[in-house]
Amino acid sequence: MSFSSCNFLFKFLVIGSAGTGKSCLLHQFIENKFKQDSNHTIGVEFGSRVVNVGGKTVKLQIWDTAGQERFRSVTRSYYRGAAGALLVYDITSRETYNALTNWLTDARTLASPNIVIILCGNKKDLDADREVTFLEASLVYSVSLLFMINTSALTGENVEEGFLKCARTILNKIDSGELDPERMGSGIQYGDASLRQLRQPRGTTTQNKQQCNC
Ligand SMILES: Nc1nc2c(ncn2[C@@H]2O[C@H](COP(=O)(O)OP(=O)(O)O)[C@@H](O)[C@H]2O)c(=O)[nH]1
Numbered sequence: 001m002s003f004s005s006c007n008f009l010f011k012f013l014v015i016g017s018a019g020t021g022k023s024c025l026l027h028q029f030i031e032n033k034f035k036q037d038s039n040h041t042i043g044v045e046f047g048s049r050v051v052n053v054g055g056k057t058v059k060l061q062i063w064d065t066a067g068q069e070r071f072r073s074v075t076r077s078y079y080r081g082a083a084g085a086l087l088v089y090d091i092t093s094r095e096t097y098n099a100l101t102n103w104l105t106d107a108r109t110l111a112s113p114n115i116v117i118i119l120c121g122n123k124k125d126l127d128a129d130r131e132v133t134f135l136e137a138s139l140v141y142s143v144s145l146l147f148m149i150n151t152s153a154l155t156g157e158n159v160e161e162g163f164l165k166c167a168r169t170i171l172n173k174i175d176s177g178e179l180d181p182e183r184m185g186s187g188i189q190y191g192d193a194s195l196r197q198l199r200q201p202r203g204t205t206t207q208n209k210q211q212c213n214c
């Protein structure tokens with residue numbers, strides 16, 4: 001698809017403890033298949049995909065920690081200017097669930113208080129080994145108004161829904177005025193299609209708008 005028909009670009013992060021399946025989720029979303037080789041060394045760091053959400057074309061630019069989380073050294077620059085994040089835990093590991101509060105704090109302080117976070121309980125296919133129920137997680141995190149989803153990067157179940165839900169929520173917030181794409185570090189850029197619509201007849205130009213050139 002030519003980028004001229006794209007309305008927005010969103011910067012997304014995938015965060016959460018090591019081993020929760022972040023790289024596999026990204027791979028499943030971009031490549032539509034399960035990443036077989038599970039070596040923990042530096043893997044996919046970045047992926048992008050154009051999706052259609054609510055009649056808008058959005059390019060999702062998704063960053064993976066590339067193993068940094070193993071050393072508790074996810075850098076400030078990784079978080080900077082992200083519009084959305086998939087915060088991942090492993091439903092078979094209470095330890096990764098307990099770590100969510102730290103990840104949430106980092107995302108809100110290092111990215112933005114407005115970052116849209118989807119809480120993602122991954123490895124849904126391993127239900128027999130589940131240590132955290134959907135109900136428990138939703139009761140705890142509904143107070144922070146986080147959207148929750150259980151996914152499987154192995155089977156692909158709900159992976160697309162997780163990323164799309166994040167994009168849809170951001171678009172709704174742009175529409176309602178809650179999110180301003182022109183704020184520095186919003187993690188949102190206008191594509192050509194939006195810039196054309198935004199062009200004002202009253203002599204205003206669009207040159208100051210952050211534009212993606214993907
Ligand atoms: N059964 C199952 N295994 C998964 C799933 N997602 C990831 N894994 C496995 O979990 C391990 C860690 O995955 P990885 O994506 O490297 O985790 P990361 O450290 O968070 O990036 C690997 O052995 C994957 O094969 C899933 O949905 N189901």
Ligand SMILES: [Mg+2]
Pocket residue numbers: 022023024043064065066067
């Ligand atoms: Mg990884």
